[in-house]
Amino acid sequence: MPGPAIERLIHLLAKLPGLGPRSARRAALTLVKRREALMEPLVEALSEAAASIRACPLCGNLDSQEPCAICADPKRDPSVLCVVADVADLWALERSGAFRGRYHVLGGILSALDGVGPDDLAIAALVARARAPTITEIVLALGATVAGQTTAHYLADRLAECQVTVSGLAHGVPVGGELDYLDEGTLAAALKARRPV
Amino acid sequence: MPGPAIERLIHLLAKLPGLGPRSARRAALTLVKRREALMEPLVEALSEAAASIRACPLCGNLDSQEPCAICADPKRDPSVLCVVADVADLWALERSGAFRGRYHVLGGILSALDGVGPDDLAIAALVARARAPTITEIVLALGATVAGQTTAHYLADRLAECQVTVSGLAHGVPVGGELDYLDEGTLAAALKARRPV
Numbered sequence: 001m002p003g004p005a006i007e008r009l010i011h012l013l014a015k016l017p018g019l020g021p022r023s024a025r026r027a028a029l030t031l032v033k034r035r036e037a038l039m040e041p042l043v044e045a046l047s048e049a050a051a052s053i054r055a056c057p058l059c060g061n062l063d064s065q066e067p068c069a070i071c072a073d074p075k076r077d078p079s080v081l082c083v084v085a086d087v088a089d090l091w092a093l094e095r096s097g098a099f100r101g102r103y104h105v106l107g108g109i110l111s112a113l114d115g116v117g118p119d120d121l122a123i124a125a126l127v128a129r130a131r132a133p134t135i136t137e138i139v140l141a142l143g144a145t146v147a148g149q150t151t152a153h154y155l156a157d158r159l160a161e162c163q164v165t166v167s168g169l170a171h172g173v174p175v176g177g178e179l180d181y182l183d184e185g186t187l188a189a190a191l192k193a194r195r196p197v
Numbered sequence: 198m199p200g201p202a203i204e205r206l207i208h209l210l211a212k213l214p215g216l217g218p219r220s221a222r223r224a225a226l227t228l229v230k231r232r233e234a235l236m237e238p239l240v241e242a243l244s245e246a247a248a249s250i251r252a253c254p255l256c257g258n259l260d261s262q263e264p265c266a267i268c269a270d271p272k273r274d275p276s277v278l279c280v281v282a283d284v285a286d287l288w289a290l291e292r293s294g295a296f297r298g299r300y301h302v303l304g305g306i307l308s309a310l311d312g313v314g315p316d317d318l319a320i321a322a323l324v325a326r327a328r329a330p331t332i333t334e335i336v337l338a339l340g341a342t343v344a345g346q347t348t349a350h351y352l353a354d355r356l357a358e359c360q361v362t363v364s365g366l367a368h369g370v371p372v373g374g375e376l377d378y379l380d381e382g383t384l385a386a387a388l389k390a391r392r393p394v
Contacts, residue, residue, distance in 0.1 A: 002288055003260040005249050009242045015235055016216075016224040023215035029285055030214055031243070032250050032259050038212055043243045045206045046228070050236050052202050053229050062229050063200040088226055091199055180223075 006032065058129075060105030060122055062087050070094075070102060077101040079136040083126060083155065085109045085143065089179040093141060098188035101139070104129060109142060109151040123158060130162040137165045139194055144173040156197045167194040203229065255326075257302030257319055259284050267291075267299060274298040276333045280323060280352065282306045282340065290338060298336075301326060306339060306348040320355060327359040334362045341368060 002010065006028055014024035031039045055061070056068035063069055070076060080101030084090045090103050106121045130138055140155055142148035156166045170193030173182065199207065203225055211221035228236045252258070253265035260266055267273060277298030281287050287300050303318045327335055337352055339345040353363045368386035370379060379387075 003250070003262065003266055005242070005246045005261040006259065009239075009246050012235065012239045012242050017227055018216060018220035018224060019213075025288065026215060026285065027213040028246075029259075029288075030212075032246060033284075035247055038209065039243060039247050042206075042209045043240060043247060045202070045209050046236060046240045046243070049202045049206050049225075049229060050232055050240060053200070062203065062226075064202045065200065069200055088223065091222065091226075181219075 002028070055105075059103045060087070060107060061090055061103060075100075078134050080139060081126075081129060081135055081137070082139045082141050084141050084179070085148070085151070086180070089141065089143075092179050092182065093187060093191070096184040096187035096191065098191040099139075101137075106151070109147045110154055111147050118154070118158075123155065126155070127158055127162065130159055130164050133163070135162075135164055137167060138162075139191070140166065140168045140197065141179065141191070142168075143178055144169075145176060145178075152197065166197050168197045170194055199225070252302075256300045257284070257304060258287055258300060272297075275331050277336065278323075278326060278332055278334070279336045279338050281338050282345070282348075286338065296336075298334075303348070306344045307351060308344050315351065315355075320352065323352070324355055324359065327356055327361050330360075332359075332361055334364060337363065337365045339365075341366075 002025075009031070010021070010024045010028045013019055013027050014021050016024075019027060031042070049064075052064035053062050054064070054066060056063055056066065056071055058067045058071045061068040061070060065072065077100050081104050082093065082099055082101055083104045083106060084093065085106050085108055087105055090105060093099050093103075104122065104126050106123065106126070108116050108121055110116055110118065110121070126138075129135065138159055140152045142152050152168055159166050169190040173179070173186065173190050179187070199222070206228070207218070207221045207225045210216055210224050211218050213221075216224060228239070246261075249261035250259050251261070251263060253260055253263065253268055255264045255268045258265040258267060262269065274297050278301050279290065279296055279298055280301045280303060281290065282303050282305060284302055287302060290296050290300075301319065301323050303320065303323070305313050305318055307313055307315065307318070323335075326332065335356055337349045339349050349365055356363050367390060368383065369390060370376065370383065370387045376384065
């Protein structure tokens, strides 16, 4: 029977996505056995991340600098904003290397079922950003699910008052697919073929 | 693109068994988002485990007390030692609740291929423990693999000089297992070891 200190570690590790009780036990054992090579660096990395990582006040990306590295990068195109539901989607698009503008993280998608309304997402902030004269295009990079497309239509309506082109990812994103699980090639193709909504 | 602090966290999480690069990213994101509920408790649990958990000097179990809770428990039968390859096997046996003696963790199994010889395992310590007059039985709870059985045979030879009964786990049909899906070796072993109902 693992002692209480290990039990507590296993209990917390099992809360991570992708780790069940059995794999959490294996992970805890690996950590305890590889104290210097793995456990101590992980404590340090976690502490550092907990202390330094904040949501970017401009786009909602998570980074240890404010504004985030993408918002602060003068080489990124300031005229195009890519709207994503979640930071994981932003990372997925960055891995594709196909987008050189900036981002706007909504923090979720509209869902009547889960009680997520427009006020629960960073939509007012998006409209405010879209009003800036530098912005010429807003790319809605939302999943090709019913909820994702509902959110995209709602955003297109809200953004109609702004002087911007609103586009969406091209079809090529498999229907029912989540952005985070897509390969980089499909993401790049979908982004390159984006069309006005 | 995740910043360097998150990248480092992802890199370390991906070294845990059961987490690939993609699930390590998801885990890192969950951690950063659930700072107070998950990340900070995990830092604490890891620090505590790193500071307190040691291998038991008697049996090799990992615990925050020395000797471990099992070796220190006066209600455990002091006459039976169960030999396991790894602490994970010890935990598995404890979950079964079927063994009330004490343990001896070898720290691996003999493997010519991986260059693991008798001196790399806690075999001399096992023989020394087996010489104590209190010990009457040694149960070899090693995997039913070629390497596991080779190790068991080697241990039985080494323990022949001690005044102990050396036993091994029974082979048979796993509880809940379908005969149709079992390999022939297991079926043959189960048939050979058949018992009156």
